[in-house]
Amino acid sequence: MLTHPQNLSHATGYQYAAGLLLAIGLYGSTHDIDFAEVRRSFRVVLVAVTVGVLVKASLIATVMVLAFDRPEYLVLGIAVAQIDPLSVAATQKSDRVSPRAKAILSVWAAFDDPMTVLLTLYFSALAVRYGAGPAGDGSVVTDTATVFVDLLLNLGLFALVAALWWAAAAWLGSRGPARRAGARPAADVVALALVVALILFAAQDMMVLAVALTGLFVRLGRFGAGLETAVALAFLIASALLGVVLASGEVFLREGLVLGASAFAAQLVVTLLISRLLVRPRLAWPDLAHLGFGQQNGITAILLALALEPRFPGTVGVVGPAIVTVNLLHHTFQWARVDRWRRDLSTAPESQHTATAIGQEMKPEPG
Structure with missing residues (x-):
């Protein structure tokens, strides 16, 4: 298969492998999120990962279709509309922004991924309606209903896994004040078994919202360290597959x-809309820049x-x-942010003032 890379995307098991890697990545992105963060920013994040994702995808798709007049480019808005949670986790070290802004971006990045996957079917069907790819059946109404059905199926699958987890935890006595000795290791094994079964099942039909929600509630305990390795391996495999497909086709x-550029600009537009309409108190400039x-x-x-x-050959090309463009723009704008220069200009006087104040405090009083 690798000697003929053009056949890779049509190989048996290819779609399942892609779904499996995606499910591993999404579970890893939500596994370490503090649920209290979700509660504190629930309204903002809910709008961001529903209306925000749809607006971003629509803006990007509109630019692509108008610029190149190709209906199949509708699906490209979906492919880059989400924020990568692994990249966000690696760049949340700045002390220029508040913990609140970091929490909003972390949860936003974790949950816009499954929403974009759900919308992939809808945008793909729209592209087919407008003449891209093979002919399709049904209507836009049918496609919309299918998306809502998929959403309900995801929520139902998550509810089933959550019920099994709570029942197992209660039976093992690993929750509440009266925990049995040795219950936590047993609970970790049960959690691992549930998560593995869920990922294997969800990968068949891209039921990744259920996987992401499960990451908030079902934690792997002592097996959590292995999850980081699994996510890193999934990223390497996905990158290798991308390279193989790129090597076989046109870039x-x-x-x-x-x-x-459209994806980067769309994120800024959605951030400004959400921050103006929903966020109270208003975000300071460094926080707004961090999100935008x-x-x-x-x-x-x-x-x-x-x-x-x-289904849409050339998508990878x-x-x-x-992806390279978005990440270059991100790092360029983060480096050139106005608040960075303001802080750099004020560092020396501030440090001198602080040193003087400390010296005065440490000076012994007369007598």
Whole structure:
């Protein structure tokens, strides 16, 4: 198969493998999120990962279709609309922004991924309606209903897993004040078994919202360290698959640059809308910049591109350069942010003032 890379995206088991890698990445992105963070920013994040994702995808898709007049480019808005949670986790070290802004971006990045996967079916069907790919049956109303059914199925699967987990935890006595000795290791084994079974099942039909929600509630305990390795391995495999598919086809550099720039700009637009309408008290400039310039793409964009490639050939050739463009823009704008220069200009006087104050405090009083 690797000697003929053009056949990779049509190989038996390809779609399942893409879904499996995606499920591992999404579970890993939500596994370490503090549920208290979700509660504190629930309204903002809920709008961001529903209306926000839809607006971003629509803006990006509109730019691509108007710029290149190709109906199949509707799906590209989906492929890069989400924020990569792994990249966000690696860049949340700045002390220029508040813990509140960091929490909002972390939860936003974790949950816009499964929403974009759910919308992939809808946008793919729209692209088919407008003449891209093979002919399709049904209508836009049918496609919309299918998306809602998929959403309900995801929630039902999550409810089943959550019920099994709570029942097992109660039976083992690993919750509440009266914990049995040795219950936690047993609970970790049960959690691992549930998560593995869920991921294997969910990968068949891309039921990744259920996987992401499970990550908030079912924690792996002593097996958590192995999860980081699994996510890193999934990223490496996805990157390798992307390279193989790119090597077998044409790279569309111009389209990729436009797609990446559109995704970066769409994140800023959605951030400004959400912050003005929903966030109280208002975000300070450093926090607003942290969210507005927070667009990054990684494993989810790679896997969505790989999943879309069989139906829309050339998707990987556009999304590959777009991922590079988005990440370059992100790091450039983070480096050039106004608040960074303000802080640099004020560092020396502030440090001198602080040293003087400390010296005065340490000076012994007369007598």
